[in-house]
Amino acid sequence: MTEEKPLDFTREITSRLGGETITHCYQCGTCASTCPVARTTERYNPRQLIRLALLGQRDEVLKGDTIWLCASCYNCQERCPQKVEVADVIYALRNMAIREGNVPAIYMEFATGLMSEGRLAPISKFLEKKRTEYGLPPLKPANVEALKIILAATGFDKIMFKKEGASP
Ligand code: SF4
Ligand code: SF4
Missing domain, CATH: 1.10.1060.10 (Alpha-helical ferredoxin)
Structure with a gap:
């Protein structure tokens, strides 16, 4: 310690x-x-x-x-x-x-979802069904490429995933 x-x-x-x-x-x-x-x-x-x-x-x-x-x-x-x-x-x-790499697993899941799908949580069939039941339109896919540019500019990807060039 x-x-x-x-x-x-x-x-x-x-x-x-x-x-x-x-x-x-x-x-x-x-x-x-x-x-x-x-x-x-x-x-x-x-x-x-x-x-x-x-x-x-x-x-x-x-x-x-x-x-x-x-x-x-x-x-x-x-x-x-x-x-x-x-x-x-x-x-x-x-x-x-x-x-320092001390990130709870759930936050890493959120970060991974954000980087790969542009959302903290994936759009599940359950969610789609509930939206239909409530008369809400289907969710549109996020613009992942644009989001990745923003996340890279802020250093989010480097900090969360420890890529080369991360600042201490
Ligand atoms: S409210 Fe909390 S943070 Fe503010 S002085 Fe009191 S103990 Fe400290
Ligand atoms: S921000 Fe809200 S939840 Fe967090 S310590 Fe303060 S009162 Fe508690």
Whole structure:
């Protein structure tokens, strides 16, 4: 297990887009009390996640599944008295985890679907049937080639699939 000095990890986070405000946290717990995910599972608590990060628990934060449980509702960010951009800090942590190859399987499936079919989830026969039942038109195929150009321009393919030239 990598033990990193707390300040090293904190500096790393604050240098990332979205992570800048993490050091403003004074552990009041407002984020946890307003978080819909924390209400449904004891496995998730944004205050504890911030605390772990500030204590330099890099492996626990970046290799665990906690950062992936956030629903990005921004309740916490709206209410934090210290103006910690909690949801954006979690995005920064996710981006760090992805760059180190720690991506949950379901997200890799989404990424693969996006690259191959231009959709996060394939159009299944069940989905087609349901759309017909609800009187909705069939879904049109996505413009995969155009999407690939956009994903390549943003570096998405390199980061997710570790192609040559990926930035660290
Ligand atoms: S609401 Fe803000 S200051 Fe309070 S624990 Fe959460 S992130 Fe920290
Ligand atoms: S953005 Fe994430 S951490 Fe914040 S309240 Fe919503 S689910 Fe909880």
